[in-house]
Amino acid sequence: LEGLSAEEMDAILEFAFQRYFNDSGMFGTVDDGLVRAEQLKRIGVDEIACLIDYGIATDKVMAGLKPLADVLRRANAGGAPAENDHSIAAQIIRHGVTHLQCTPSMAQMMVTNDEARGALARVKSLMIGGEALPGRLSRELREATQAQIQNMYGPTETTIWSTTHVLQNAEATTAPIGTPIANTQVHVLDAAHQPLPIGAAGELWIGGDGVTRGYWKRAELTAERFIDDPFIGTGRLYGTGDLVRMDADGLLHFEGRADAQVKIRGHRIELGEVEARLSDLPGVRQAVAVLRDDAGHSGARLVGYVVADTPVDSDGARRQLAAHLPDIMVPHVIVSLPAMPLTPNKKIDRKALPAPTERRAERAANAQEAPPSDGSQAAIAQVWGTLLGIGDIRGTDNFFALGGHSLLAVQAHRDIKEALSLNTLAITDIFRFPTLAGLAAHIDGAGGKTSAPVVAPPIVDTPARSETMSKRRMMRAGRGRGQS
Structure with missing residues (x-):
C-alpha cells in the first residue's frame, strides 16, 4: 500500500468501502436493512446485533438509531407470506403448523429449499412415512429442525401406520421402521409362515386391531395376502410383501420388497403391471420396468426398458401407456435396447440396465x-x-x-x-x-x-450518508498511511 499514490489509495478505499457498505451488515436504507433481515430469518437467524463504529459524532449515531428502530419494528411485524404464496413454507408460517406429516420425497425437497428449511425450524413434531427414509435425509432433517422426528411405517391394509420409530441418531443407511404401535403385533416369517430368528430377513406380517377385512370383491387376492393368525388364535395377519429383519432391541429394519412392488412419491405400484403394459406396445418382445435414483436427478424415476423389432419412440409410447395406467405408473422415459443384460444364471440383470440418456422433447x-x-x-x-x-x-x-x-x-x-x-x-x-x-x-x-x-x-445518497462515507474514507486512508 505504501507504493500507491494518494489517488490510487483513495480509489481502492472507495471501492472497498462501497462493497462493505452495499454488501455487508445492516447498512443502507431502511428497505435495505429489512431485506437483509428477511434473508437472515429464512436461514434460521432469530437475533441480529448492530455494531456502531467509532469516529462518528454522538448526534449522528443517535439519529441513525431511528431508522434501525424502524427496521426492527418492521422486521418483527412483517414476514407474513404473500396472499398468493401457497408454498409449504408459507403454509407452515401462515397456520402456525407444529405437527407435519409428509413423505421422504417431500421432506427432501423441503431441506433443499431455504424458505422451507427455515419454516421447518418452527415444527415441533415431524412424521415421515410412505417410503424408506434414507439416513442422509434424516441427518439433513436433524440439522434443519429440533422437532421430534418419527419414521412411520404401515400399509393401507393395516389402516396405514403400524410401526413407528423416533430417530435418536441418523447413522443408519436407512432409518429403522421401529416397533409396533398399540394393539398391533408384527412377525418376521419365512415362506412357510414360520418365525425367523433375530437378525434374519423375512417377510413382515402384521396383526392386530388395524388389520382390515380384505379386498372388496377380490376373494382370491384376499386369501393370498391375509391368513388366520396362528400365534394368538384369533384375528388375521396381513402379509406386507416387505422384507425386514428384527434386531436384538426389537427394532424392525426395512430391507426391501419381497415382490416387484415399489413406492414412488408415497404410492405403491406393481412393476409387473407396468411391464405387462410395456409388453403390449406394438413390436415389443421383452420389457422391464425399474425404479432408478440416478445422481443429478430429482428423486427416483420409473424407467422402462424394451427390446423391440424397431426402436420405440419414448414420448409416443408414454402417451399410449397413459391411456391405460395412472400417471404415477407411466415411466418417465422408455429406453430401447438390442437385448436385455443377463446374469450368469441367464436372468435379467436389472442392476446392469443403463442409465437413460438425456431425452429431447x-x-x-x-x-x-x-x-x-x-x-x-x-x-x-x-x-x-x-x-x-x-x-x-x-x-x-x-x-x-x-x-x-x-x-x-x-x-x-x-x-x-x-x-x-x-x-x-x-x-x-x-x-x-x-x-x-x-x-x-x-x-x-x-x-x-x-x-x-x-x-x-x-441506495439513496443522502447528505448524512455522504458525510459518513467521506469521514470513513478519511479514517481508513489515515490508517493505511500509518497516521494516528
Whole structure:
C-alpha cells in the first residue's frame, strides 16, 4: 500500500468501502436493512446485533438509531407470506403448523429449499412415512429442525401406520421402521409362515386391531395376502410383501420388497403391471420396468426398458401407456435396447440396465420454433431440463407432458424463483401455465399479474450518508498511511 499514490489509495478505499457498505451488515436504507433481515430469518437467524463504529459524532449515531428502530419494528411485524404464496413454507408460517406429516420425497425437497428449511425450524413434531427414509435425509432433517422426528411405517391394509420409530441418531443407511404401535403385533416369517430368528430377513406380517377385512370383491387376492393368525388364535395377519429383519432391541429394519412392488412419491405400484403394459406396445418382445435414483436427478424415476423389432419412440409410447395406467405408473422415459443384460444364471440383470440418456422433447418434423436463447423462457427451460433430464425444450412444450409431476412442480417453482429473482410467483402458476411460453409470458407480465423480477432497492445518497462515507474514507486512508 505504501507504493500507491494518494489517488490510487483513495480509489481502492472507495471501492472497498462501497462493497462493505452495499454488501455487508445492516447498512443502507431502511428497505435495505429489512431485506437483509428477511434473508437472515429464512436461514434460521432469530437475533441480529448492530455494531456502531467509532469516529462518528454522538448526534449522528443517535439519529441513525431511528431508522434501525424502524427496521426492527418492521422486521418483527412483517414476514407474513404473500396472499398468493401457497408454498409449504408459507403454509407452515401462515397456520402456525407444529405437527407435519409428509413423505421422504417431500421432506427432501423441503431441506433443499431455504424458505422451507427455515419454516421447518418452527415444527415441533415431524412424521415421515410412505417410503424408506434414507439416513442422509434424516441427518439433513436433524440439522434443519429440533422437532421430534418419527419414521412411520404401515400399509393401507393395516389402516396405514403400524410401526413407528423416533430417530435418536441418523447413522443408519436407512432409518429403522421401529416397533409396533398399540394393539398391533408384527412377525418376521419365512415362506412357510414360520418365525425367523433375530437378525434374519423375512417377510413382515402384521396383526392386530388395524388389520382390515380384505379386498372388496377380490376373494382370491384376499386369501393370498391375509391368513388366520396362528400365534394368538384369533384375528388375521396381513402379509406386507416387505422384507425386514428384527434386531436384538426389537427394532424392525426395512430391507426391501419381497415382490416387484415399489413406492414412488408415497404410492405403491406393481412393476409387473407396468411391464405387462410395456409388453403390449406394438413390436415389443421383452420389457422391464425399474425404479432408478440416478445422481443429478430429482428423486427416483420409473424407467422402462424394451427390446423391440424397431426402436420405440419414448414420448409416443408414454402417451399410449397413459391411456391405460395412472400417471404415477407411466415411466418417465422408455429406453430401447438390442437385448436385455443377463446374469450368469441367464436372468435379467436389472442392476446392469443403463442409465437413460438425456431425452429431447418430441416435436413435429416440420416445427419451425427455435429453442429459447435468452430471457425468461431460457431460464425456465434450463430449470425444466435439469429436473426432467430433457434437452431442446421449446415454447409449446408442456412441463407435465414432458414428465413433470406435482413434487417436481414444487421444486421447479423454487428453482425458477431463484433463477429469475422472483418473489411473487405462486406455486399454482406452475399448474395454471404448464407450457414454457405460457409461464414465461405470465412471469414477464404479458399474460398474468406477476410482478417484474424484484431488484434490490436503490441506495439513496443522502447528505448524512455522504458525510459518513467521506469521514470513513478519511479514517481508513489515515490508517493505511500509518497516521494516528
